[in-house]
Amino acid sequence: MDIDNIDGTEQGLTRADGLWFDDCSLIIQAETTIFRISREFLAIHSPIFRDMLSLPTPRDAERMDGCPLVCLPDSAEDVTVFLKALLYYDFFEPYPAATTYPILSGVLRMSHKYEVDALRNRALTQLSQFHPTTLVGWEEFAGKRGSCTWLTHPPSVLIAIVALARQLSIDWILPSAFYLVCEFTPERLILLESDDVELSSDDKVWCVTACRLLETTSVTRILDFLWSPTHINGCEARRACADARVYARRAAEAWRDRAADEAAIMPLDLWTDATGWNGLKVCDVCLSAMKIAHQEAKQAIWDRLPEMFGLPEWPELEKMKAQAFK
Structure with a gap:
């Protein structure tokens, strides 16, 4: 199927701002947003896309404006921040440059899924800086917490960070991430259903139990x-x-x-x-x-914090962290 001379508004689609290049040969669709970028550029940075784009294109494959059309199951927001992080250096700069949680989480999810290691490590570094694995690191973090814009909107972002860490097995940030949920989130909000993101049933139990132990x-x-x-x-x-x-x-x-x-x-x-x-x-x-x-x-x-949330001890979490950055 070939959709020629597409008009985003007529087809119910929207061209992504800053991510539509007329001289490029690949069109990506995520939800109702479309992106036109260089397939070679994408293949260089992601082995998953490289393998995907190296496959022969079937004759009956859907095309748009004469270009192959790749539909991704990811959210348009995640694809947008991921591609901008790849194409525009100052969009997602290395720590200590500030960022927002939607950018950080989107880049991390996509770079993890599509194996873009440089971006993944950059996102993990940003996340790890504000979720230390030592008491010294925690005390340093306490003095600069206000500089972290994506930790100034509890409780939803704090809960989302725990859910993201669970999804991507970033276990070494979980003790301090759970602690921040306990510190800034009333128990009823931990337990209530959420339209956005919520903790698993087990994590809700860990949080409420730990809250009571920490408070008493x-x-x-x-x-x-x-x-x-x-x-x-x-x-x-x-x-x-x-x-x-x-x-x-x-x-x-x-x-x-x-x-x-x-x-x-x-x-x-x-x-x-x-x-x-x-x-x-x-x-x-x-x-x-x-x-x-x-x-x-x-x-x-601090030494008991991982145990309170059913996690391995700090030395094991440190090993996981070191392995993730290799």
């Missing part, structure tokens, strides 16, 4: 340094320091209060310079000891 036991352990031990060896002002620590603990306990439709309070970002240390009036000896105890408690929680 883990928060208690994070705050334990405020009154355990009762006295710190070498304290320079025992009575004043003890009173200050008890007062701080009582104040911190008040942070647990929240409305039923609010997200749970999470332990890893609970006690920071702004919310805790700057207002704690204790001697230098006590302050130093308490900071060590607090960091050890954070590390213990």
Whole structure:
């Protein structure tokens, strides 16, 4: 079938802006969007397309404007961002250049499916930077979270990231991705059906169970340094320091209060310079000891994070990450 002199509006199709080149010999259709690009360029970058386009074209194959027509099952949005990332260097630049989640996820899905390794690694790097596998990385991420535009729209994007990681086996980002869902998403929104993307039934259970554990036991352990031990060896002002620590603990306990439709309070970002240390009036000896105890408690929680979500331990996740980037 040959569709000559096609007019996108007459045929119910739309030519993709910036992705229709009259001198190219391949037309791709995704949903109701059509793209005209170089088949040679596509074959160079993707072994899947290279194999697909190397097959002889049947005589009765559908054509458009005299060009072979390839219909893809992918969304028009994903194909658009994928082709633009291939053709326009500044459309999806390497980290630390900013991007959006629709661009990142579309490029990652398509580059994974069609084996465009350079783009896939670029997308994985962007995603991994904001989902670290170490506590040090998490603490660095906390300071630059606001610079990540695609993490400023919870909870839908946060849930979508978990679903994407499950779909593409990007397991090493899942502990921190799950943690962010717990931190910013009320339980009822985790459990409710969604018109866009939702977690699997198992992942919903993991999230809700972990939320309760993080909000209760883990928060208690994070705050334990405020009154355990009762006295710190070498304290320079025992009575004043003890009173200050008890007062701080009582104040911190008040942070647990929240409305039923609010997200749970999470332990890893609970006690920071702004919310805790700057207002704690204790001697230098006590302050130093308490900071060590607090960091050890954070590390213990971080070490248990994969287990809370039914995932392999961090060393195994690190191996998966290293293998993915080979």
